[in-house]
Amino acid sequence: MNGFFEFHFYLFSLLAIASALLFVTRKNPVPAALWLVNVMIALAGLYVMLDAPFVGIIQVLVYAGAIMVVFVFVVMLLNLGRSGISDFRSLGSRLGAGAVGLALLANLLVVQRQNIPRIALAPETDNVVDAVAASLFTDYIVAFELTSLVLLVAVIGAVLLAKKRVRL
Amino acid sequence: MIAEALIVSAILFVIGVVGVLTRRNAIILFMCAELMLNAVNLSFVAFAKLHNVPVLICHCYRRRR
Numbered sequence: 599m600n601g602f603f604e605f606h607f608y609l610f611s612l613l614a615i616a617s618a619l620l621f622v623t624r625k626n627p628v629p630a631a632l633w634l635v636n637v638m639i640a641l642a643g644l645y646v647m648l649d650a651p652f653v654g655i656i657q658v659l660v661y662a663g664a665i666m667v668v669f670v671f672v673v674m675l676l677n678l679g680r681s682g683i684s685d686f687r688s689l690g691s692r693l694g695a696g697a698v699g700l701a702l703l704a705n706l707l708v709v710q711r712q713n714i715p716r717i718a719l720a721p722e723t724d725n726v727v728d729a730v731a732a733s734l735f736t737d738y739i740v741a742f743e744l745t746s747l748v749l750l751v752a753v754i755g756a757v758l759l760a761k762k763r764v765r766l
Numbered sequence: 767m768i769a770e771a772l773i774v775s776a777i778l779f780v781i782g783v784v785g786v787l788t789r790r791n792a793i794i795l796f797m798c799a800e801l802m803l804n805a806v807n808l809s810f811v812a813f814a815k816l817h818n819v820p821v822l823i824c825h826c827y828r829r830r831r
Contacts, residue, residue, distance in 0.1 A: 607767055611774045618778050618801060622785040627793050634797050637778070641804055648771060650811045657807075665800060672793055 602712065607647040609705075614640035627673045631666060638662040652726040771812035778805035 614637050621633035638661040645654035734742050778801060785798035 604767065607770065611770065614774060615777055615781075618781045621801070622781055622789070622798065627791060627797075630794055630797060634801065637801060638804060641808055644771065644774070644808060645811050648767065648811050648815050650814065653807075653811055657804075661800070661804065669793065669797060676793070 603647050607644065610640045610643035610647060631669045631673065635662050635666050652730060768812045768816050772809055775805045775809040
């Protein structure tokens, strides 16, 4: 089981770097956004391999979910994406996609056969969510409240800017 | 694994910088900025593991090896 984390660390590193290179070389914003989603999910895997599963889950929820949806909405509203141009046209890229899919399937089968230690019902010191919440509401309460203030200002600014005319 | 994580973080950051410097599309510029932010996040997590910050790093996976 020792090699499991190292192997997947290098796998996700390779995935992140390759996806990032594909991301900056795309002309069309929509495939670029999708490759960026790939980067973020690979980074979430990297966080889990670095013993930070909470950060990994938050990465998937916030970045791969919320922020990328914002990007795709902006692309859609501004009509930036050119339709009809697909990234996977040629036979070579289709074969590459199939090979990646088969590699993922093989990896999943191997992982299922290995008896991965489940997340133990850990003692309370190991409960990451509790620890994060406790430190947010005790040690870092000032920063937390300031962040909420910044978010409130952002909401008010968005409402004011979105209105047609402002009478103050 | 920490040194490798920092190397990956540096590579991702450089890719983001190159994207910001070479692309013209505004939305892609934002996406490259997000890539740079994520690279810095990766280095934060690597340093948290290096210094064993108990808030973020849990060893619940490896305890029962």
